[in-house]
Amino acid sequence: xxxRQIESRLQxxxxxxxxxxxxxxxxxxxxxxxxxxxxxxxQETFLRAWKYFDSFExxxxxxxxxxxxxxxxxxxxxxxxxxxxxVPIESDEGGTQEPRNxxxxxxxxxxxxxxxxxxxxxxxxxxxxxLWLVVIEEFSYQQAAEILEVPTGxxxxxxxxxxxxLRKLMMNKRAEGTGA
Amino acid sequence: xxxxxxxxLIQLYLDREMDARGTLEAQRHLDSCAxxxxxxxxxxxxxxxxxxxxxxxAVNSGRVxxxxxxxxxxxxxxxxxxxxxxxxxxxxxxxxxxxxGLVWALERAGLLPGMNPNVYASVAADHAxxxxxxxxxxxxxxxxxxxxxxxxxxxxxxxxxxxxxxxGNARGRVCKLNGSEFLHLVYYDQNRQAISVFVRxxxxxxxxxxxxxxxxxxxxxxxxxxxxxxxxxVSSASETHTSAMAEAIxxxx
Numbered sequence: 001x002x003x004r005q006i007e008s009r010l011q012x013x014x015x016x017x018x019x020x021x022x023x024x025x026x027x028x029x030x031x032x033x034x035x036x037x038x039x040x041x042x043q044e045t046f047l048r049a050w051k052y053f054d055s056f057e058x059x060x061x062x063x064x065x066x067x068x069x070x071x072x073x074x075x076x077x078x079x080x081x082x083x084x085x086x087v088p089i090e091s092d093e094g095g096t097q098e099p100r101n102x103x104x105x106x107x108x109x110x111x112x113x114x115x116x117x118x119x120x121x122x123x124x125x126x127x128x129x130x131l132w133l134v135v136i137e138e139f140s141y142q143q144a145a146e147i148l149e150v151p152t153g154x155x156x157x158x159x160x161x162x163x164x165x166l167r168k169l170m171m172n173k174r175a176e177g178t179g180a
Numbered sequence: 181x182x183x184x185x186x187x188x189l190i191q192l193y194l195d196r197e198m199d200a201r202g203t204l205e206a207q208r209h210l211d212s213c214a215x216x217x218x219x220x221x222x223x224x225x226x227x228x229x230x231x232x233x234x235x236x237x238a239v240n241s242g243r244v245x246x247x248x249x250x251x252x253x254x255x256x257x258x259x260x261x262x263x264x265x266x267x268x269x270x271x272x273x274x275x276x277x278x279x280x281g282l283v284w285a286l287e288r289a290g291l292l293p294g295m296n297p298n299v300y301a302s303v304a305a306d307h308a309x310x311x312x313x314x315x316x317x318x319x320x321x322x323x324x325x326x327x328x329x330x331x332x333x334x335x336x337x338x339x340x341x342x343x344x345x346x347x348g349n350a351r352g353r354v355c356k357l358n359g360s361e362f363l364h365l366v367y368y369d370q371n372r373q374a375i376s377v378f379v380r381x382x383x384x385x386x387x388x389x390x391x392x393x394x395x396x397x398x399x400x401x402x403x404x405x406x407x408x409x410x411x412x413x414v415s416s417a418s419e420t421h422t423s424a425m426a427e428a429i430x431x432x433x
Contacts, residue, residue, distance in 0.1 A: 010252060018248065021241035026234065039244050046248040113233030120230060134195055135227050136234045141197055160191055167226060 009053065016062045017049050023063065023137060024070055030121070030128045031074055041077070045070040064139065068147045071129070119169040127162035134159055181209040186216050194223055306357060306364060306376065319351035319366070326352050326365070333363035334379035334409050340429045342367050345421070347375055362412075375415035375422075377429060382408045406430040 024042045032038035048069050049056070056065060120128060133144040134155070141159075145152040186209050192198040193206050210217045320326055326339040329352055334340070339350050347367035355364045362378040382405055400422040403412040413426040 006253075010249070013252075014249075018245050021245050022239050025239050025241045025244060026237060029239070042241070042244045043248055043251070046244070047251055050248075050252055113229040113236070116226060116229045117233040117237065131230070132234075136231055141195065156191060159195075163191070163194075163223060163226070166230075167223070170226065 013050060013053055016056075017046065017053070017066060020063050020066050021046070024066060027067070027129075027132050027137065028070060028074070030132050031125050037077075041070060041073050044073045048073065061143070063137075064143050064147060067133065067137070067139070068149075071147055071149070115173065116166070116170065119173065120166055122169060123162055123165055126158055127165060130155055130158040131162040131166070181205045183209070183213060183216055186210070186213070187219075190220065190223070193220065194227065306355060306378075319353050321351050326350060329354065329363050330365075330379070333361075333381065334411075334429075335381065335407070336379075336409075339365065340377060340379075342375075342377075342425055342428065344428070345425050346372070347425075373416040375413060375417070375425065377425075378410075378412040378414075379429070380410050382410055402426045404430060407433055 021042065024045060025038060028038040028041045028045075032041050045066060049066055056062065120131060123131065129148060130144060133139045133147060134141065139147065141152045141155045144155045148155070186193075186206055189198060189202065189206065193203065198206065210220055320329065323339070327337070330336045330339045333354070339352070342348070342350075346369045349368045350365050352363055352365040355362055357378070360380065360383065362380045365377040365379070366374050367377065368374045399414045399416060400419050401412060401414050402419070402422045402425075403410065404426050405411075407430050409430055411426050411430045413422050413429070415422045415425070417425075
C-alpha cells in the first residue's frame with residue numbers, strides 16, 4: 001500500500017475511530033489493572049481496529065465496534081472470567097435488601113458524584129463493565145451484550161446487581177458519615 | 181401497574197429499554213406512588229451522579245493516540261507490487277506468469293513427466309523389451325509406412341539407413357515414453373544385439389541439446405537434438421559406435 005493511501009486511510013481512521021479514545025480509555029481504566037495496562041489495552045484495541053478497518057462498515061456504530069474489540073483485548077489478556085451465574089432479577093433479592101415499597105432514606109441526596117465514582121470502583125470488574133457500558137456510555141442492553149459477548153439477560157442481571165451493590169455501598173458510606 | 185410490577189421493571193425504565201406503553205403505565209404508577217417514585221428518583225440520581233463524575237473525570241488519551249499513530253506509520257509499508265495491492269486481473273496475470281515460470285523451471289530441472297532425463301531409462305527399458313521379443317510385436321514393417329512415420333516423427337524422407345553400421349531390417353512402431361510420443365525403430369544384425377532408435381520432432385521438453393550418454397541396463401544411450409528432431413539411440417555397442425549412429429541419423433546441417 002502506498003504511503004499516500006495509508007495517510008488517507010489514517011485520516012479516516014482518526015475521524016471515525018480515534019475520536020473515541022477518551023471513552024475507551026476511561027472504560028479501560030475501570031477494568032484494567034493499572035493505568036499503564038489501560039493505555040496498553042486501548043493502544044492494542046486501536047491497532048487491531050486499524051488492521052480490520054477496511055472490513056468495518058462505514059456508517060455503522062464505530063464506538064460499539066471499538067468497545068467490542070477492546071473487551072476482546074481485555075479478555076485475551078486476563079483470560080475469560082468465569083461467567084456469573086445468571087440470576088433472574090426476581091429471585092436476586094437478598095435478605096439484606098430493603099423491604100419493598102420502603103426507602104429508608106436517600107443516601108445520595110447530599111453526596112458528591114466523586115463519591116459514587118469511588119464506590120463504583122469497589123464493584124467487581126464484571127459489574128463495573130456493564131455499569132460503565134450502559135449507564136455511562138449509554139449503550140443499549142443489546143449493544144452491551146454484543147460488546148461483552150454475553151446474553152442480554154446476563155447484562156440485565158449484572159446491571160441489576162451492580163446498581164444494588166452500588167446503592168448498598170453508598171448507604172453504608174452515608175451511615176458511616178452520619179455515625180450510624 | 182402495581183408496585184411489585186414497577187420494581188420488577190424498574191431497570192428497564194431507568195435504562196429507557198421499556199416500550200412506550202410500559203413507560204406510560206409505569207409513569208402513571210409513579211405519579212400516584214410516593215415510595216416507588218422515591219426509589220426511582222434515588223436510582224436515577226445515583227446514575228446521574230455516576231455519569232456526571234465519570235464524564236468529568238480527567239483523561240488524557242493524547243499519548244495513546246500519538247503512540248497508535250506512530251505505530252501505524254512505522255508499520256512496514258507493503259510493497260506496491262505486493263499480491264494484495266494488485267487488482268483482480270493483475271493477480272490473474274501474475275498467477276499466469278508464475279505458473280509459466282514454474283513450468284519452465286520444472287522443465288529445466290527435468291521434473292515434469294515425459295520431459296525429464298528418466299526418458300533415457302525408459303527408452304532403454306523399451307529397447308530391452310523389444311529385444312526380448314524376436315518378432316517385435318505389433319511393429320510396422322512396411323517400408324512405405326516406415327518412411328511415412330519417419331517423415332512425421334523424424335522430418336526425414338525415408339527411414340534412417342544404418343546399413344553402414346551393419347544394421348538393417350528396420351521395424352517400427354509409435355510409442356509413448358514418459359508421456360512423450362516417439363517413433364521407435366528397431367534395427368537388426370544377425371551377429372549382434374538389435375539397436376533401438378527413437379525419434380520425434382524437436383521438443384524443448386527434453387534436455388537433449390547436447391550429446392548425453394548414459395549407461396542404462398548395460399546399454400549405451402546416446403541422445404542428441406539437431407535439425408529439428410530429437411534422436412535417441414540405444415545399443416549394446418560402444419559409446420563411439422552408438423554416437424556415430426546418432427550422428428548419422430541426425431547429421432549436422
